[in-house]
Amino acid sequence: ARPRVGYYFTGKTGSQVLTDKIKKLQVKDFQSIPVVVAENVSVYDAIVTMFLEDVGTLFVVDQGSILVGVLSRKDLLRTSIGKQELSTIPVNIIMTRMPNITMCEREDSLIDVAQKLIEKQIDALPVVKLTEKGIEVIGRITKTNMTKALVSLAIDGLV
């Protein structure tokens, strides 16, 4: 019989309780709002949008709001030191496009996504939902969200 003390020994150490808790964190608990641009906007306008919205990654969508590309601050900086006129180059020339986009879903493990960000050396992933029309962007998950997750683990012991 279990002792009547309001707790009992699970056979797990403090570390195991910790890792189990962290592994259960999901993307949806930490994701941010996505910022998107149309595929025909200029690189110049995309850079301005990045500053106005204060994000490090933009998602490029077609007329039907379907994901077609990703633009990082690094992509835009690389282009901006080239010889081209930024206001005449459309973003679809320089964006990362399908099938090279790394994506995730709301219910995915936050830690799996954190590992993808590290492996692929990128700052953010689009959070997507597969619909009849194609892949819709519903969120954005970044290294800033991961930093916030770390802080909330330290402060609350969890969210």
Added chain:
Amino acid sequence: ARPRVGYYFTGKTGSQVLTDKIKKLQVKDFQSIPVVVAENVSVYDAIVTMFLEDVGTLFVVDQGSILVGVLSRKDLLRTSIGKQELSTIPVNIIMTRMPNITMCEREDSLIDVAQKLIEKQIDALPVVKLTEKGIEVIGRITKTNMTKALVSLAIDGLV
């Protein structure tokens, strides 16, 4: 008398053990190598260095290797869409300079630094050491390091 079971109840819950452990993490356990440029190099050369070294933040030092400024990818992107010739502007015109640089030391709490990155909306801090000559840069701590810390907590239960 304590039961002879190899463990005993500390009065702490799993969550407390977790938060205590995370709060003890230090900058030195996760920091990266700093990448520095001299204050007279051009913005163009700084951007090239950023790509070659594959970092998001550069630290600017004087002839005595003392920290005088910080350059983010955002600072460089902002300048690159201006009208100026990037190869003729020295970085000390556009860098964030003292006393506006947020810094940390090796023994600082990783979580305190994570909170600073979030509050100040920056990607990296220089890890510094105060010497007779001034403030020397000895490391760099970034949101990537925070993401790696989160993953190592999930995998190892700690480092």
